[in-house]
Amino acid sequence: MATKKRSNASGSSSGSSASSSATVLWLGFAAIVILLDQVSKITISKAFTYGETLGITSFFNLTLVYNKGAAFSFLAAETGWQRYFFTAIGLIAAAYITYLLVRHAGQKLFCTALSLIMGGALGNVIDRVMYGHVIDFLDFHYKEIYHFPAFNIADSAICLGAALFILDELRRVKK
Template sequence: MSTKTRSAAAASSISTAPERRAGMLSAWRWFALAAAIVAADQVTKAIVLGRFALGERLEITGFFNMVLVYNKGAAFSFLSDAAGWQTPLLIGFAVVAVGILGTLIVRSPGRRLFCTGLALILGGALGNLIDRFRYGQVVDFLDFHAAGWHWPAFNVADSAITIGAVLLILEGFAHHEGRARAPS
């Protein structure tokens, strides 16, 4: 790198330091959203754990039950029948994902839809990660069904992850549309 390039890079990093601090301050609202998801997830799981025996079902409507089940796998019980090797793998994956999501939030605090999606995924990932550390598996309790077919049970964290992923997809389309319409 030439001296001129190094000087320009140093000047650029110096001039963006206040912007980085401002970005970090505004990123806290996204971390607060993630914390609210973790709290809602853990409180609902504590209620279910305190009131239900494993496998116990409470019919709420003709299509929705509350049921206590444990999921050793990933989303929708993927890998739940594996021999136990999946737990450290899923914990490692979640820890890396949490780091990446946090970094993306800090670097993009002004992108509201993007950061909302990231914060929902972050909160959900942390909620399920807490379960994996505490129980070696994830607590699921929301059971939707129709005509004898049951969707795999899930929880508040899973819902947040799914909604967050949908928001990221929508933001990606909106971001792509904005670039396509921008004059060149």
């Protein structure tokens, strides 16, 4: 696994105060992602009724929809087990990411990626626990021909984090 090859950039043990304070910053960054995600979902939920759409541009709408599945409504039509499954995956991922943040707190790009992924995952976990579904509202489309599945800030953070993670790995391989 690529993460085992990582060394602590500061050269100090993961228990040092510098590493601890960096870890707190990364966890704080994840908390900001969660906060932005939850505030946006609450705002949309209060301003819109389910299925209501507001056209913003010729290619973008705000639309309140609920997703009982994962990204792009994967497994949304299942009987309900997926709610617990994706909640468990989100919590396990957050625990493992926290472990990685502690071990590699000095690696900025890597930890930025992980913090975005963790914040997004926990933002969607909160929805699943509180509502039984994830609130989505960002709706991009091309005319009436193609609609990209609606998503939210948590999903965006996960995708951005995954892209930064790949970039970090490519940079590491290049070295």
